[in-house]
Structure formats: structure tokens, C-alpha cells
Amino acid sequence: MTLLAVNELSKYFGGVKAVDGVSFGVDHGEIVGLIGPNGAGKTTCFNLISGLLTPTRGSVSLLGHSLGGLAPYYRSRRGLARTFQNIQLFGGMDVLENVLTGCHQRQEIGAFRALWPGRGVRRAETRAEERARELLALVGLAERADFPADALAYGEQRRLEIARALAQEPRLLMLDEPAAGLNSRETEDLMTLLQELRERGITLLIIEHDMTLIMGLCHRVVVLDHGQVIAAGPPSEIRRDPRVIEAYLGREEDDGDL
Amino acid sequence: MSAYFLHLAILGGIYIILAISLNLIIGYAGQVSLGHAAFFGIGAYISALTSLYWGFPFLLAALSAILFSGVCGLLLGLPTLRLKEDYLAIVTLGFGVIVDLVFLNLEITGGPDGLAGIPSPRILGLSFRSPVMYLFLTLFMVLLTLALTYRLVHSYHGRALRAIRDHEVTAQVMGINTPAYKVAIFTLAAALAGLAGSLYAHYITFINPESFGLHTSILALCMVVLGGMGSIAGAVVGALALTVLPELLRSFKAYQDLIYGGLLVALLIWRPEGLLGRGKLSLKFISRE
Numbered sequence: 001m002t003l004l005a006v007n008e009l010s011k012y013f014g015g016v017k018a019v020d021g022v023s024f025g026v027d028h029g030e031i032v033g034l035i036g037p038n039g040a041g042k043t044t045c046f047n048l049i050s051g052l053l054t055p056t057r058g059s060v061s062l063l064g065h066s067l068g069g070l071a072p073y074y075r076s077r078r079g080l081a082r083t084f085q086n087i088q089l090f091g092g093m094d095v096l097e098n099v100l101t102g103c104h105q106r107q108e109i110g111a112f113r114a115l116w117p118g119r120g121v122r123r124a125e126t127r128a129e130e131r132a133r134e135l136l137a138l139v140g141l142a143e144r145a146d147f148p149a150d151a152l153a154y155g156e157q158r159r160l161e162i163a164r165a166l167a168q169e170p171r172l173l174m175l176d177e178p179a180a181g182l183n184s185r186e187t188e189d190l191m192t193l194l195q196e197l198r199e200r201g202i203t204l205l206i207i208e209h210d211m212t213l214i215m216g217l218c219h220r221v222v223v224l225d226h227g228q229v230i231a232a233g234p235p236s237e238i239r240r241d242p243r244v245i246e247a248y249l250g251r252e253e254d255d256g257d258l
Numbered sequence: 259m260s261a262y263f264l265h266l267a268i269l270g271g272i273y274i275i276l277a278i279s280l281n282l283i284i285g286y287a288g289q290v291s292l293g294h295a296a297f298f299g300i301g302a303y304i305s306a307l308t309s310l311y312w313g314f315p316f317l318l319a320a321l322s323a324i325l326f327s328g329v330c331g332l333l334l335g336l337p338t339l340r341l342k343e344d345y346l347a348i349v350t351l352g353f354g355v356i357v358d359l360v361f362l363n364l365e366i367t368g369g370p371d372g373l374a375g376i377p378s379p380r381i382l383g384l385s386f387r388s389p390v391m392y393l394f395l396t397l398f399m400v401l402l403t404l405a406l407t408y409r410l411v412h413s414y415h416g417r418a419l420r421a422i423r424d425h426e427v428t429a430q431v432m433g434i435n436t437p438a439y440k441v442a443i444f445t446l447a448a449a450l451a452g453l454a455g456s457l458y459a460h461y462i463t464f465i466n467p468e469s470f471g472l473h474t475s476i477l478a479l480c481m482v483v484l485g486g487m488g489s490i491a492g493a494v495v496g497a498l499a500l501t502v503l504p505e506l507l508r509s510f511k512a513y514q515d516l517i518y519g520g521l522l523v524a525l526l527i528w529r530p531e532g533l534l535g536r537g538k539l540s541l542k543f544i545s546r547e
């Protein structure tokens with residue numbers, strides 16, 4: 001069943017065609033990689049899907065319902081969650097609170113009732129906290145719960161972003177370069193975590209330059225170059241696709257290696 | 259207790275409510291408001307007018323003041339809170355000036371003379387004419403305000419507000435309806451300022467536009483910044499300090515604004531988060547980044 005459908009999506013910044021007629025889908029339970037050289041338009045795609053940018057043309061739909069014109073917070077309620085290539089934690093909060101922020105849309109308590117002190121409110125908050133701690137344990141940050149978010153090491157911040165996104169209980173989790181800036185040890189930990197998510201049946205759309213990670217994890221890979229899809233298919237085919245090799249080898253500045 | 263001390267305590271209580279309400283906008287929602295005295299004034303005038311013309315008892319008059327100020331906040335907030343901070347500063351400043359002009363020029367508000375003979379509160383046959391009784395009434399309202407804001411900032415709403423202050427876009431991605439939160443906070447802050455205005459009107463029993471101009475907006479802003487943005491206790495300390503300080507500086511009255519200005523600048527340099535605050539005053543609306 002198609003969960004996410006991206007249809008002829010385009011975004012022009014003035015003369016720059018950052019995304020140009022991109023179409024692809026993500027099925028329920030599937031792990032899809034979105035790869036391509038720097039500047040290919042991957043992050044812009046994420047911004048269009050999550051509603052941070054308005055497309056020049058094209059549409060995005062989730063479970064057959066168009067997301068056109070919906071603000072990011074409504075899309076998040078429909079089941080989209082994401083992380084950012086340049087980490088965007090709430091620096092003024094501690095680690096646990098960051099994850100709790102992810103629980104925001106799953107509040108059991110109404111907006112006005114939350115103002116009234118009472119057992120129901122406290123219990124709901126305790127439950128949310130328990131769930132947040134479970135997620136922190138899942139990403140290996142259980143001991144860091146009380147740390148200020150910006151005091152974490154880089155790799156930990158990346159994992160905290162994933163925990164916060166998971167707290168949204170998304171239908172689709174979109175990760176923008178989760179391994180960027182990680183050392184090989186941290187990348188391995190990340191791989192283990194993502195495999196765990198895969199086993200739990202979480203649907204993932206991952207932008208990543210680390211090909212070991214992409215090839216080892218994804219069911220399907222979509223390759224972007226100059227804002228267009230140049231190839232799509234299972235990792236084994238993508239690896240051998242001449243257009244993909246060309247796109248990567250044709251440029252020096254890429255850190256992607258096939 | 260001397261009458262003078264009582265007077266300062268009552269005014270201090272009223273300004274605590276005003277400072278807490280402004281702190282919700284500035285310290286918690288991270289927005290700018292340079293016209294907060296307008297809501298204070300609207301509350302004062304509505305409360306005075308409904309008592310004088312319709313004979314509303316105090317509680318009903320105060321409730322009218324709260325609702326009317328709140329609706330004004332909502333109507334101002336709905337279109338403007340989508341604006342960037344620098345525009346919001348200008349819009350709220352303009353709003354403050356316009357409301358002040360309205361008070362000054364309407365016939366019903368008594369123009370520059372204002373309104374006199376505003377009745378002292380009477381609740382369930384109990385008169386609050388004496389300063390001691392009025393202090394109790396004020397303290398009760400202060401406690402209500404403190405309880406409400408404390409619950410608000412310690413509930414998940416408080417977390418959502420801090421998320422908005424930290425990173426508005428990311429907050430949206432977390433499913434937080436940021437425009438709704440900003441409008442709701444602005445409305446609540448306006449309503450609480452209206453309550454403060456009502457308390458002020460029925461205490462002084464005489465109001466005119468002078469008490470609700472730019473000077474008062476700036477004073478409220480100073481209270482928040484001095485005490486500390488995003489801290490309830492800070493707003494309390496700031497309000498009390500700036501109620502008492504002018505009395506201590508009475509003999510330097512001509513220099514009062516100068517001293518306030520100097521104090522504010524000194525604070526921004528040495529302790530930008532205020533005495534008890536956490537967040538820093540956002541000067542984004544002055545220095546475009």
C-alpha cells in the first residue's frame with residue numbers, strides 16, 4: 001500500500017530548479033533511500049514534503065490524501081516526522097524535554113484541562129515521560145535524560161533528534177543525513193538503531209551519503225541529480241546503474257562513494 | 259501599617275499582574291509588545307464605564323474588562339502575529355498610541371479629563387473601600403494570576419511555548435500549532451492586563467489617558483526585563499522594584515526616565531537575562547539579522 005506519494009514535485013528558487021518534476025512513492029513498512037550528489041535537491045524535497053516550503057508545482061499525498069496547502073503542524077499530525085541535516089534541537093531544554101516536545105500532538109489531556117492541577121493530568125504527564133524515557137533508552141541516551149540538549153556530543157544530538165521524531169509516533173519517519181558528521185563507531189551505532197527501527201516495521205525515508213548504510217538498509221533507492229530522479233530501484237541495481245555512477249563520479253566535491 | 263506602605267503594596271500588586279501578563283508575551287512566547295498599556299487602559303475604562311453607566315457590580319465590571327481586553331488582544335493578535343518581530347514591535351507601538359488617542363478623544367471616556375467617581379468594589383455586601391481590604395482583594399487576584407500562569411508554564415503548553423521561542427520552525431514540525439499558541443498567549447496576556455486595569459480603576463477611582471500611554475508600556479517592559487524574561491518570580495520582583503524605586507527617587511522626579519533608561523541599558527549589558535530570568539531580551543527587532 002502506498003503511504004507517501006510524491007507527484008511531479010517541483011521547487012524553483014528564482015532560476016534555480018532545486019527540485020524539478022520529482023515523483024516517487026514510499027510503501028508502508030518500506031525503507032527508501034534518497035541519494036544524490038550535494039545540491040541535488042534532497043533536503044528541498046524533505047522541506048516540500050514536511051510543508052516547510054510550498055512547491056512551485058506538483059503534489060504530495062499521504063495515504064491517498066493530498067497534503068497540499070497544509071501547514072507543517074497538520075502534516076505532523078497526519079503522521080509525518082523528520083530530522084534535520086543541520087541538527088535543530090531545542091537548546092534551552094534538557095534531553096527529556098526535547099523528546100516530550102515530540103509527544104505534543106499525542107496529548108491525552110485537553111488544552112484547558114491541562115491547566116487544572118489534578119491526578120489525571122499528572123498521570124498523563126508521567127505516562128508521556130515514561131514513553132520518552134523508553135525512546136531515550138532505544139537510542140542509547142537513557143543516562144543523558146537530564147543533560148541540557150546542547151551539551152550532548154554531536155552523535156548523541158543526532159540520536160536525540162531521532163528519539164524526538166519517534167515520539168511523534170509517525171507513519172513515516174524522514175531522516176536527513178543521519179550519519180553526517182559521525183565517526184565510524186557512531187555510524188555503526190546508528191546502523192544498529194536503524195535496523196532496530198526496521199524490525200519494528202517503521203517506514204523510513206532516508207537521505208544519506210554513506211553508501212554502506214544505504215545499501216545495507218534500504219529496500220529501494222531513489223537517486224536525484226539536478227533536481228530530477230535519474231534512477232530508482234533496489235540497491236543492487238542502483239549500484240550498477242551507469243547514470244548513477246556518472247552522477248557521482250562526474251563531480252569532485254562529493255563525499256558519496258559507491 | 260502606614261497608609262503609604264499600603265498604597266505601594268496595592269499598586270505593586272496591580273503592576274505584578276501587568277508585568278506577568280506582558281512576560282507571557284515577551285518571555286514565554288518570545289514575541290514583542292510595545293503597547294501593552296493599551297490593554298491595561300482598555301480594562302480600566304471598560305470596568306469604570308460599565309460600573310458608572312450600567313451600574314455593574316465590581317466582579318461583573320472586572321469580568322467585562324477581562325473579556326473586552328481579551329477580545330481586543332485577539333483582534334490585534336490574529337492578523338499581526340504572523341508578522342516578523344520588527345513589524346510586530348511597530349504594530350503594537352502604534353496600537354498603544356491609537357488606543358491612547360481614542361481615550362483622549364472619545365466623549366464617553368471623558369477625554370483628557372477622564373472618568374471620576376469610579377465606585378469602590380463591593381462583593382457580597384462586603385465593602386473594599388478601605389486600603390487594607392483593597393490590598394486583600396488585590397492579593398487574591400495576584401494569587402489567581404500566579405496560579406494560572408504557573409499552571410500554564412508548567413503544563414505541556416509551557417513546553418510548547420519554549421519550543422516556539424527556541425525554534426519556531428522546528429516546533430511546527432513537532433506538531434505544535436505555533437500561530438494558535440501565539441494568538442492564545444497574546445489574548446490571555448491582554449485579558450490579564452485588563453484585569454490589572456480594572457483593579458487600578460476601582461482603586462484610584464479616577465482615571466485619565468495619562469496612566470495608559472507609552473510611558474506605562476515602557477514601564478511594564480522595564481519590569482519584565484529587570485526581573486527576568488520567562489520567569490514568573492522575575493516579573494514579581496521587577497514589578498515590585500519599579501513600584502518602590504520611583505518613590506525612593508521621588509526627589510529626582512525630573513530624572514526618573516533617565517534613571518530607568520540607564521538602568522535598562524546597564525542591565526542589558528551586564529545581565530541581559532534579567533535578575534531571575536533565563537531567556538535574553540530579543541533585540542532582533544532592533545538589529546536585523
Ligand SMILES: Nc1ncnc2c1ncn2[C@@H]1O[C@H](COP(=O)(O)OP(=O)(O)O)[C@@H](O)[C@H]1O
Pocket residue numbers: 013016017018036037038039040041042043044045
Ligand atoms: N532557500 C533556498 N533558497 C535558494 N536556493 C536554495 C534554497 N534551498 C536550497 N536551494 C538550492 O537548491 C539546490 C538544492 O539544495 P538541497 O535541497 O539543499 O540539496 P541537497 O540536500 O541534495 O544537498 C541547491 O542548489 C541549493 O543551493
Ligand SMILES: [Mg+2]
Pocket residue numbers: 042043044085
Ligand atoms: Mg541536504
